[in-house]
Amino acid sequence: EAQVTQNPRYLITVTGKKLTVTCSQNMNHEYMSWYRQDPGLGLRQIYYSMNVEVTDKGDVPEGYKVSRKEKRNFPLILESPSPNQTSLYFCASSHFFTPRSQGGYSPLHFGNGTRLTVT
Amino acid sequence: RKEVEQDPGPFNVPEGATVAFNCTYSNSASQSFFWYRQDCRKEPKLLMSVYSSGNEDGRFTAQLNRASQYISLLIRDSKLSDSATYLCVVYNFNKFYFGSGTKLNVKP
Numbered sequence A: 001e002a003q004v005t006q007n008p009r010y011l012i013t014v015t016g017k018k019l020t021v022t023c024s025q026n027m028n029h030e031y032m033s034w035y036r037q038d039p040g041l042g043l044r045q046i047y048y049s050m051n052v053e054v055t056d057k058g059d060v061p062e063g064y065k066v067s068r069k070e071k072r073n074f075p076l077i078l079e080s081p082s083p084n085q086t087s088l089y090f091c092a093s094s095h096f097f098t099p100r101s102q103g104g105y106s107p108l109h110f111g112n113g114t115r116l117t118v119t
Numbered sequence B: 001r002k003e004v005e006q007d008p009g010p011f012n013v014p015e016g017a018t019v020a021f022n023c024t025y026s027n028s029a030s031q032s033f034f035w036y037r038q039d040c041r042k043e044p045k046l047l048m049s050v051y052s053s054g055n056e057d058g059r060f061t062a063q064l065n066r067a068s069q070y071i072s073l074l075i076r077d078s079k080l081s082d083s084a085t086y087l088c089v090v091y092n093f094n095k096f097y098f099g100s101g102t103k104l105n106v107k108p
Helices: none
Strands: A004-007 A010-013 A019-025 A031-038 A042-051 A054-057 A076-078 A087-094 A114-118 B004-006 B011-014 B019-025 B032-038 B045-050 B055-057 B060-065 B070-075 B084-092 B095-098 B102-107
Touching (some): A004 A087, A010 A019, A019 A031, A019 A087, A019 A114, A042 B095, B004 B084, B011 B019, B019 B084, B019 B102, B032 B060, B045 B055, B045 B060, B070 B084
Parallel strands (some): B011 B102
Antiparallel strands (some): A019 A076, A031 A042, A031 A087, A042 A054, A087 A114, B004 B019, B019 B070, B032 B045, B032 B084, B055 B060, B060 B070
């Protein structure tokens, strides 16, 4: 089954304790990205990656790191989490290049989400 | 100005009603457009891509107006199960931009 898998689904941690949220996709997608969703603010992009070893900042990258050593994995790292990083996080992937006759770029496939609480 | 703007609603409609949402985008060079559905605190799921000529999928019709820079979603014969938040998504220059969503409540 084609899917994006995030782990963990729920995480409660304390300020300053490093954590990693994993994301893996089995669709051979080139494009992967991380979003956070907060009430009233919608989905905001944290980082994205267009392919292996190619990453770039999104709109809210502060306090986060990513790596893309393999095509299928795109972990999100919080080196020193703070309470303002309490949020719902989604990983997503996309097949970046789609023949234009099919309407453009393929849509994003999302993971199930990770609900993070930092106390 | 936000890249993508939507009316947050909520739109409260009876079962069987027809309801329409609009979404405006700021970058005229935007390349791809999508409607997603999101149930409470779950992951967004693709409802439909939006093509230049407009497209239909069952009770759902999407339109793109590049001149006025908006996309629309029409839902006919609303069902209780259509209650959700509908997200407008626009792609340009390596990023997907999300509207904040329009909430739909379909009531018996």
